[in-house]
Amino acid sequence: MKSVLPTALTLLLVATSSLFAQRKNWESRASAAILQYARTITAKESRDAVDDGSGKRSLYEEGMRFFYSDLDGDGDPDAAASFFTEGLGSGSGLGHTVICLNEKRGPSIVLHLYDGDLSDMLRGAGVREIGNSRSGVRLDSVNGSRLRFITYDYHPDDGMCCPSIQGEVEFVYADRRLGFSRVLVLARRREEGAPVQN
Ligand SMILES: [Ca+2]
DSSP: OTTHHHHHHHHHHHHHHHHHHHHHHHHHHHHHHHHHHHHHHHHHHHHHHHHTTSOOEEEOGGGOEEEEEOSSSSSSOEEEEEEEEEETTTOOEEEEEEEEEEETTEEEEEEEEEHHHHHHHHHHTTOOSOOSTTOEEEEEEEETTEEEEEEEEOOTTOOTTOOOEEEEEEEEEETTEEEEEEEEEEEEETTTOOBOOO
16 A cells, blocks of 8 residues: 555646646647637738728737636537727727637637627627617636626716726527526626616
């Protein structure tokens, strides 16, 4: 028994560090694939913008957020990410959410939604958290196939930087689609805790 225990511990340690290395390897491959995809989307948006004379667009790389979770339930980690593309000088930003699955051939982007798509889905589900064209959503955490988004909206007193009305909603990933699941926190004005103007 004396000689077995250290061996077992060593094997456990090796297995754990190997799993850790595999996970880190996946995270780095997935984030690289998502970054490349985001740059491609930005280039396309930029070409479209130049065509209609509205100016080039840029990717806000520092603001990209990555989340790793087993989204499709097959036991392997996948990835979800959010990023913004902006019109240079105009301050008009577009929010994006992408799902990247861990497939045999490598990281595969299987879903890309604009924040406007998510807002439409919320409105379609009768959720009144999203009130007007200046409101939006922001991916904030992922747990299994469940994605939690912060909703934000502007009070008349708010500046462009700082929408103060916030809530939380949950979407679920299944069958290569993202569907609205439930409201987690009703939208309220952050500072005062006052109910949103529904
Ligand atoms: Ca998976």
